[in-house]
Each structure stands twice: as C-alpha cells, then as structure tokens.
Amino acid sequence: GENVEQHPSTLSVQEGDSAVIKCTYSDSASNYFPWYKQELGKRPQLIIDIRSNVGEKKDQRIAVTLNKTAKHFSLHITETQPEDSAVYFCAASKVTGGGNKLTFGTGTQLKVEL
Amino acid sequence: KAGVTQTPRYLIKTRGQQVTLSCSPISGHRSVSWYQQTPGQGLQFLFEYFSETQRNKGNFPGRFSGRQFSNSRSEMNVSTLELGDSALYLCASSLTSGGPLEQFFGPGTRLTVL
Numbered sequence: 732g733e734n735v736e737q738h739p740s741t742l743s744v745q746e747g748d749s750a751v752i753k754c755t756y757s758d759s760a761s762n763y764f765p766w767y768k769q770e771l772g773k774r775p776q777l778i779i780d781i782r783s784n785v786g787e788k789k790d791q792r793i794a795v796t797l798n799k800t801a802k803h804f805s806l807h808i809t810e811t812q813p814e815d816s817a818v819y820f821c822a823a824s825k826v827t828g829g830g831n832k833l834t835f836g837t838g839t840q841l842k843v844e845l
Numbered sequence: 846k847a848g849v850t851q852t853p854r855y856l857i858k859t860r861g862q863q864v865t866l867s868c869s870p871i872s873g874h875r876s877v878s879w880y881q882q883t884p885g886q887g888l889q890f891l892f893e894y895f896s897e898t899q900r901n902k903g904n905f906p907g908r909f910s911g912r913q914f915s916n917s918r919s920e921m922n923v924s925t926l927e928l929g930d931s932a933l934y935l936c937a938s939s940l941t942s943g944g945p946l947e948q949f950f951g952p953g954t955r956l957t958v959l
Contacts, residue, residue, distance in 0.1 A: 732904075763946050774935065774950040775888070782946075820888060824946075830876070830900040831939060831946055835888040 733758040735823050737836025744811050745844055752839045754821035755803040761823040763831065764797060764804050769838075770817045778819075779806070811843045847872065849938050849951035857957045863924040866954045870917050870938030876900075877919040878948060879911060882933040891934075894919050923956075931958045 734757040744750050756764075765780035781788045781795045781804065788795050792811075797804040808815055818840050822833040850869045858864050870877050878901075879891040890903040894913035911921040917938075923930055933955050937948035 774952050777947050830893050832901040837887045
C-alpha cells in the first residue's frame with residue numbers, strides 16, 4: 732500500500748520567514764496530494780491540494796510543488812505569521828472511481844516565533 | 846451549509862466494552878471516511894463508505910466496523926475495546942470521486958478506554 736514520509740517533524744521559524752515541509756510517497760499511481768492544517772484541539776482543515784497533472788499550485792502565501800518522477804511534494808509558506816503555528820499533514824491518494832483513501836504523513840509541528 | 850458533525854464528542858469506556866460513533870456528513874456529500882488519530886501513529890485510514898457500501902478499508906482488525914445509511918450518515922463500531930483504541934476518531938465527508946476531492950473533517954470523537 733501507499734506510504735507517505737514527512738519531514739521535518741518540528742519546524743521553528745521567525746515571523747516573516749519562509750517555511751518548507753517535504754513529503755515523499757511510494758505509490759507512483761497516487762494522483763491527489765492534499766495538505767491539511769490542524770490547530771490544537773481542532774479538526775484538520777484543507778489548506779491546499781494538487782493533482783498529479785499539475786506541477787505547482789499557489790494560493791496567496793501558500794504553494795505546493797509536486798515532482799512525480801521523484802515522488803515527492805512540498806508545502807511552502809511565505810511571510811509566516813503567528814497564526815500559521817499548527818500541525819501540518821501531507822497526504823497522498825490514488826483517486827479512482829473506487830474512492831479516495833488518504834494516506835497521511837506523520838505531521839510537522841510548525842511554530843512561528845515573534 | 847452545516848459542516849460535518851460527530852457524536853458524541855467525548856466517550857469513556859472500559860476494556861472489553863463496545864462503542865458506536867456517529868457521523869453526519871455535509872448535506873449532499875455521499876462519501877464518508879473514518880480515520881483514527883493518535884500521537885504515536887498519526888492519522889490512519891479506517892474505511893470509506895459511499896452509497897451505503899464500504900468502498901475502501903484500512904489495516905485495522907475486524908473489531909472495527911462501520912455502516913452507512915441511506916441519508917449518508919455513518920456509524921462506526923468498535924467491539925471488545927482495548928487500551929490501544931484510545932484515540933481521536935475523525936470522520937470526513939466528500940462529494941464523489943468524480944467531483945471536488947476535498948474531504949471535510951468533523952470535530953472528532955475523543956475515545957478513552959480505561
């Protein structure tokens with residue numbers, strides 16, 4: 732089955748700096764890669780996603796890049812703010828007519844310091 | 846539009862008991878997935894239901910089961926509870942595999958097994 736590795740497990744940056752979180756996946760048939768943000772005590776919320784037919788996607792301060800050949804994808808957050816502090820999860824899925832089963836990475840605790 | 850709801854929010858059980866958790870998806874969503882979240886294992890996929898049929902299943906023992914009703918509400922059941930079943934159980938709903946892929950998470954049910 733699919734296996735997703737995520738690094739680093741913790742990341743501390745100064746406010747205004749950029750943060751990068753990296754994930755690798757094992758199943759070359761995976762074609763959907765979402766990123767979720769989970770604040771303490773809250774539910775995971777989708778912040779950005781990318782499909783395998785796209786190499787990069789941006790949404791304001793957040794961007795995701797995908798390298799299908801190397802089977803890795805990354806989350807980039809620019810101009811970090813204290814409210815970006817949370818746990819971030821990457822995930823991979825092989826979306827077919829048979830469903831969408833997400834395999835998650837182990838999470839990155841991001842701390843944005845003032 | 847109301848979000849995904851889960852009941853109960855907190856549950857305390859003892860070893861050997863069984864438990865049933867409930868999930869109501871966003872109106873119009875037909876797919877419901879269940880995940881177990883623990884500090885050690887992260888987010889792990891349990892199963893997915895679509896149109897009252899289990900469409901995908903994760904690597905959990907048969908003590909974990911689920912079902913979906915005609916109104917798309919879903920329940921999961923854990924029998925013969927073990928201490929290791931203590932976790933946050935999250936459900937997520939999505940439209941169908943042919944449309945937007947985003948899975949919207951509920952607030953979770955925090956299960957404690959004593």
